[in-house]
Amino acid sequence: MKIVIIENELYLAQSIAARLSEFHFETTIFSSVKEAMEAQADVYLLSTNLPGQNFLPLIERHKNKNVLLMVNYINNDTVGEPLKAGAKDYIVKPFMIEELIRKIEHFHRHRMYQERIRFYEEYLDDLYREIELPIDxxxxxxxxxxxxxxxxxxxxxxxxxxxxxxxxxxxxxxxxxxxxxxxxxxxxxxxxxxxxxxxxxxxxxxxxxxxxxxxxxxxxxxxxxxxxxxxxxxLDSSKRLYDQDEILTIDEYVQYIVRTFQYKFPDTELSRRLGISRKSLWEKRKKYELFKKK
Missing domain, CATH: 3.40.50.300 (P-loop containing nucleotide triphosphate hydrolases)
Known part of the structure; x- marks a missing residue:
């Protein structure tokens, strides 16, 4: 995991970087917000004690990442406004490196769970796309x-x-x-x-x-x-999809085949594969309202 440290107190920044390296984090140190703006990382450890520097643009640029504030004290300027701008958390100096790592890993797990949930929701939306709900x-x-x-x-x-x-x-x-x-x-x-x-x-x-x-x-x-x-x-459905773990009636099977393949094969081929006449296929289309959409 790559970590950018923005801290104008060089000794403190080096001390944090050294301890993080013991836990196999890759760190880069910057003493100003301007220098760190283009740096790409997973975590940004941002000191809010940077005289004469506006750190809000850095937070806004990297708000989709983990921007973690390092503060000397808590007030609206050091914590309130930065959190509104997109920072994820803060830690008060001096701090234990274990507490810092706990916060970093907590956000990493949280983001991982969010990505998994997004994938599951998109997958389920696609899986159930053909099912229409008759009720709100x-x-x-x-x-x-x-x-x-x-x-x-x-x-x-x-x-x-x-x-x-x-x-x-x-x-x-x-x-x-x-x-x-x-x-x-x-x-x-x-x-x-x-x-x-x-x-x-x-x-x-x-x-x-x-x-x-x-x-x-x-x-x-x-x-x-x-x-x-x-x-x-x-809530019954006349448009049951075919599942391998259930046995369909003959009519349900015909409905499934027609609905699934009516745009792939002409009616002559559908009726041949179903073992019925074209007239019978037409009658079933009419009975179950399985007409093609133009």
Whole structure:
């Protein structure tokens, strides 16, 4: 990790650099903000005790990196304004090198987690792009049971809800043996996203309902037929995508093939591969509204 030190007290800067090198950090020292403006690094250790120098432009230029302030005392000029400009944290001189490293590594981990979350969100957005929600997640009132013929509809709804609410969604699968113990994690901060109600026996469902009393949750039933004492909503899909772990009906399979390949093959080829006539294919298009978009 590359670290730039901007400090006009040369002895102090060299002392910090020497200690950081012991922990395998690569350091460069600058005595003025102007000299450090173009330096590229992962971390900028910026002294706010630089007489006659305006360090705010450096913070603004590198605000996407870790700008860590080294201050003699705390006030609006040394901490308040720099933090508003984009600095990430501060440390008061004199400080222990271990505390400095802790702050550096804390931000590094935080940024790594942010990048991972960004990747996961982009991936999930792409994965669920073809699934249309028939309801606005902002209108949902919890608790709520979702009866659906396609689990992914409920999954996308939960993902959208997780972005909208300040609460954290806690995933609990009723297929897992420890689901009863995990119900204890639901509190004011957490909303339960509880899946596979259809997998439970009737006696287990009664236990579940008692554990859920007074809690906020989104509960899914993929069979579409389980009765519960909670408010419910049915979200079925006529556009089920093909998953390798489920068996589709003949009609569902025809819908999937036509929807997926209708722009790749002409109707003569589609009907041949499906083993049906062109007339039958046309009738199925009309029945399931699978017409091509011009």
């Amino acid at each position: 997640p902002e209108q949902l009132e919890l608790p709520l049971v979702i009866h659906t013929n396609y689990q992914r509809i409920a999954d996308k709804l939960a993902l959208q809800l997780n972005r909208l609410r300040k609460n954290i969604l806690q995933l609990i699968s009723l297929e897992e043996p420890d689901w009863k113990e995990r119900m204890g994690t639901l509190d004011e901060e957490h909303i339960g996203y509880i899946t596979h109600l259809e997998k439970l026996k009737k006696s287990e469902r009664e236990t579940l309902y008692r554990l859920l009393d007074g809690k906020r949750f989104l509960l899914t039933d993929s069979s579409g037929s389980v009765e519960t004492p909670f408010p419910s909503l049915r």
